[in-house]
Amino acid sequence: MTVDDSETLIYEKAFAAIKSAANVGAAIAALRDCYEEVAHVTYHHAQTIARGTAVDAPFVRTTYPDGWVARYLLKGYVTIDPIVREGLLRQLPFSWTEVDVGPECFELFSDFQTSGLSPNGYSIPVIDKVSRRALVSFNAHPHVTDWEGYLQRHQQDWAELAHTLHRKAVVELYGDKDPFPQISPRELETLYWISQGKESKDIAIILAISEHTVRTYMRSVRFKLDCANLSQAVAKAMALRLIRG
Template structure:
């Protein structure tokens, strides 16, 4: 996004989000700078589970949050389930609402939760997060607002993601930034493949495959490859249940 494409709302919101002490405060700032009703941020701990001990902050009213938790609506919320399986932003009107979520949708409307919204999936390292913006506007009004601000909201989503990770872990983020090839090499090593096999599977030289395994081991802080594989599985960077693409 080029600097001259930023709106005044974005410039103010991004500064406020960066300077906010917590994610909760950042969401309040976000909401104040855009014509939206509510903003919610979910950070799941890994990308292999849909919702794994999530970190959740929202500007929804306390009465609705209490109702949501009391009824365990996270298990039927179609936006959450869809959001943690998608890669790209999606308008809520795209989602087919299953019968199991009917009561949830009725309850949400009764608590003043608008029917229009957009959710923005964010993937970083082994984590997924979801930024959702909700509105009580008409379909026509919402379509125009979403079209105007979605690129900015996506940028703000990444700022919120980094702030949430820092709020949870500070400077000691337990998940290292492994490259795609390092993860792939660890995955195949966990399947019992040696560097020669891995090189053939991935179309690399054996020397390069060994290099990726070595750098992954160093980043994970492990003395041996087997320890690195075990640690990567523990962090859900790889999983022994991944299907063999061949």
């Protein structure tokens, strides 16, 4: 069996483990166990929905020891963690060594390593079709001597597995009634320009489409957001963070 064949089998095993897991917590544990050089996996959903309104209530599942998680929260590291900060801003995956660490984070990283955890890691931002953001992070075993080489061999598979994990999280959070409607990019563009006070004829010029098509987008996006008028649709889209004012 070649190295490529072996890595394909690992990927397929990890994919099946995520799909069959009872929940996201079980899925990240199963994903971690498929990769011998990975010590921990964390899934961080940037926002959840409560009573139909977007709130800053992150959904986080991790395989880190309970003792470290408790210390992380007790010390308030969540407010300064540069990996989470960068991960929820960036578009592309990144190694932790790429992140600039300010003096305010020295205690965090020192504490992290003192707790027996490796400073080597890799994080994958996930942005789905309705602009929800999540972050999947892999933390290396402390004994790993060639993390970069291991990363090179698996990073493409990990990117796909991160999206599979995110889809599982969406189902766990929202069930079959996902509060985010499937709105097309053109519909979102139309709604954005409406939020900026533009009329249909102006939007038609901006988007280089007919005014009739703009009006069609206006009707469809209002319907998908279940709103009586466009003002309500704009307000709801902003609350769901589908557009920004």
